[in-house]
Amino acid sequence: MTQLSTEQAARHLLLQTRGRVTPARLGVLSILLDAKTALSHQEIEQAALQQGNAFDRVTLYRALDWLVEQRVAHKIVGTDRAWRYNAQSGSSHQHAHFYCKRCEQVFCLENLQPALLVSLPHGYQVETVELNLQGCCPACAKQA
Known part of the structure; x- marks a missing residue:
């Protein structure tokens, strides 16, 4: 932008x-x-x-x-x-984060929704989900 x-x-x-x-x-x-x-x-x-x-x-x-x-x-x-x-655009914070061990950057993976939201027992109401993944981001993987 x-x-x-x-x-x-x-x-x-x-x-x-x-x-x-x-x-x-x-x-x-x-x-x-x-x-x-x-x-x-x-x-x-x-x-x-x-x-x-x-x-x-x-x-x-x-x-x-x-x-x-x-x-x-x-x-x-x-x-x-x-x-x-x-x-974020006012939506609830329910997505995964990816931490790259090489460049130490944190990426929001907006399209990766935790599956537990589908199978949550009746009566529970989720406000926030934190799912943190670790590994190598695409840019660092190309350099390796």
């Missing part, structure tokens, strides 16, 4: 939450929408600096927490116990 269309998409998602569209929320969500993988706090901070946005750490954490609460982003814990963030 181009910077302008990414910012427009981010603004649209933020307006749908009926929350305030702050520069930090807009900047962070734009970065997440542009990312091909889930990003750590530090990677988001670096991307913001490259775009000329200097958010202090507290503002960045608050923006990320708010985006997760509003379901326009979700967070994934990596094998290094660091949180990584990815944009």
